[in-house]
Amino acid sequence: MKEKSIVIKIGGSLLFDMNHNINAQKISDFCDIVKKHPNYDKIIIVVGGGIIAREYIQIVRSFTQNEALCDTFGIDISRINARLLISYLGSSAYPLVPKSIEELSIANLQNRIVLMGGLQPGQSTTSVALEVAEYIAAPKLIILTDVGGIYNKDPKKFDDARLIEHINSADLTKLIIKRKNNLQAAAGEYRIFDTVSLQIIKRSNISVFITSGLNLEKFKRFWNQGDENIGTIVSDKK
Template identity: 35%
Template sequence: MLIVLSLGGSILAKDLDSDRFLKYADVLRNISKKHTLLVVTGGGEAARHYIEAARAMGADEVTCDYIGIEITRLNARLLAAALGSDAYPEIPQNYVEASKAMNSGKIVVMGGITPGQTTDAVAAILAEFLRADLLTIATSIDGVYSSDPNCDPTAVKYDKISPEKLINIVMAIEMKAGSKSPVDPVAAKIIERCKLDALVMDARDPALLGKVLDGEASKKSPVSCGTWITTRK
């Protein structure tokens, strides 16, 4: 199975703890024994701090985006270092490079690519480009809810939803100031247009990520720590 994993910077690199990078590396190494794996790393707190500093200096949003992209690529290099010889030695700068790197048999690790796109969107586009079997968005949220659970105590978590319903939920959440959507709108639209099988899951525990992708992912069944986005009945 070909898996594209969007690994959020908020869980991978929130404090640049080397032990955390090594734990995720061990899990990814085990997953790669059974599946072809490409990982897109997020920027996390470091990216936000750099972007805030740039804005305070008067930088335009495109410049801020490029700064964020550089941070995601630094996180990718750290993860590749933790993977050692199991990682492809270069960080792909675009989708074609990632496709070529995949043929090496190594774990491909990359960061952002285009201004205006989150790494979730990059991972979704990469999954579409490679015709991946599964897109996994590994984050600190345990799935997709009917509304933002941080703002609405009556929010209901879904075990499985369609791409169309995901877009409706994401757009409603994104329009409310201060709300946080588990999937950004661009990624949601990519998932819809190419009918990707996707999983949004809480991956703050590296071992749980390994368990789900090694077992549940191949069964296409609901998981308690996440939400399946699929057109399958």
């Protein structure tokens, strides 16, 4: 039985290799998995800006202290990344990148995969993905990032970091505050969740699955077989 809809968030940095060159193989592998969608009628993919966006923002920030302007660079890069995936998906994808929820509502009427980037300054692409999931009443959001899920401490800094397989939004908020002392990220700063995204999780009852996109095998299991044991589940459902 097909589920009505699902949202995927893919980190922009996953589209590039260690030398910041476009990783065409990763893009084709990801898109080939998504094109075969036996379990979903509606698919929205939100693409992040990644390392390229952060490099632009770093330079812009050296010119000006205008964080909103920095955000617009990240948004533009994320939309270009979305277009990159559209170019591979071809007729399977809606040809335009929606720049608002209103434009998304039109795109979602088509029987095609819809790809998006950022929407507005001050909003991460993760919060965009959650807003989109809430808007289209998708029960699940899967986030592909460069770590295996949510850990009790930064796995890039601590070898003994422990993967948290299940966490609710209240405990996740406490964990992030403990780690960062605040919830709001600056333009271009990568955090899996920020204030807005946590608020949407609390009010929407969406289940969020976080897994590594460095290797797509876990995502493939989730997509084709419904395997939810792929990293961390953030959910307030009992």
